Amino acid sequence: MFTTLLIIHGLLAVALLGGITHQTYSAFRKPAPAKNFIERYGAVNGAAYTNAMIVLYIAAAILGDIVYAPYRLEIRTALEDLNLPKANGIFEIKEHFIAIGLFMLPAYWLYWKKPLAEGSATARKIITATLAFFIWYGFLVGHILNNIKGFGQ
Amino acid sequence: MTMHARFAVFSLVATVVYVLAYNFGWQAFAYYPLLNRISLDKLPAKEAGPAMMYYGWMTTALIAGLVVAAIVPNKIAAKLPAAVAWVVPLLLVAFTLVYEKHWFL
Numbered sequence: 001m002f003t004t005l006l007i008i009h010g011l012l013a014v015a016l017l018g019g020i021t022h023q024t025y026s027a028f029r030k031p032a033p034a035k036n037f038i039e040r041y042g043a044v045n046g047a048a049y050t051n052a053m054i055v056l057y058i059a060a061a062i063l064g065d066i067v068y069a070p071y072r073l074e075i076r077t078a079l080e081d082l083n084l085p086k087a088n089g090i091f092e093i094k095e096h097f098i099a100i101g102l103f104m105l106p107a108y109w110l111y112w113k114k115p116l117a118e119g120s121a122t123a124r125k126i127i128t129a130t131l132a133f134f135i136w137y138g139f140l141v142g143h144i145l146n147n148i149k150g151f152g153q
Numbered sequence: 154m155t156m157h158a159r160f161a162v163f164s165l166v167a168t169v170v171y172v173l174a175y176n177f178g179w180q181a182f183a184y185y186p187l188l189n190r191i192s193l194d195k196l197p198a199k200e201a202g203p204a205m206m207y208y209g210w211m212t213t214a215l216i217a218g219l220v221v222a223a224i225v226p227n228k229i230a231a232k233l234p235a236a237v238a239w240v241v242p243l244l245l246v247a248f249t250l251v252y253e254k255h256w257f258l
Binding site for chain 2: 070077085089100104107108111120122126130
């Protein structure tokens with residue numbers, strides 16, 4: 001069951017990763033006609049992503065919290081037995097980043113609320129980029145740890 | 154915007170309190186996955202297995218954020234500079250990396 005939940009957690013993370021990367025790029029892109037693939041990638045309405053990103057983040061975080069308990073018993077113990085403190089360290093950082101990101105969501109929603117306030121453009125950009133960093137970090141760390149030891153291995 | 158400014162207050166307080174909670178051990182409770190039990194008291198590791206504080210830190214931060222966001226006057230909430238909403242999380246990221254550096258030394 002936990003393997004299934006972990007796969008769903010990973011799939012939600014993929015969707016979240018794609019959306020937040022798009023939104024971050026659009027937030028930093030200067031408004032101009034999109035001429036090529038890269039420019040078209042960023043020429044999206046960033047505000048339209050906000051609610052979907054919040055729902056995906058919360059759903060992925062809840063699933064992550066559910067699989068965290070069996071992780072603590074099965075995986076972390078194994079990593080300690082294998083004497084891999086760095087693997088435990090990158091996970092500890094992941095849990096803190098994801099929690100901080102979760103609590104940042106109300107501010108993220110506020111600064112992407114339409115009509116977009118001109119004076120909060122920097123906050124919008126950096127909050128979104130910070131969340132994108134957390135999500136990328138969490139995704140990569142999750143993959144690395146699953147490669148070291150997955151559930152039921 | 155005035156009412157919504159409380160969202161930024163919640164984020165500010167909850168993120169800061171989360172970091173304080175894991176730094177100072179302010180978990181609202183501990184969870185013992187081996188026993189599938191939540192406890193307000195520390196249980197002996199020999200019988201209870203490892204304790205998880207994460208859910209307790211999250212709960213502490215959530216409660217603090219909700220309480221402060223509920224009681225802060227609208228005027229003060231609206232005066233919160235937008236820069237605080239991104240400077241503080243970046244500082245918390247830096248603090249977290251320093252706090253967890255012992256794993257890599």
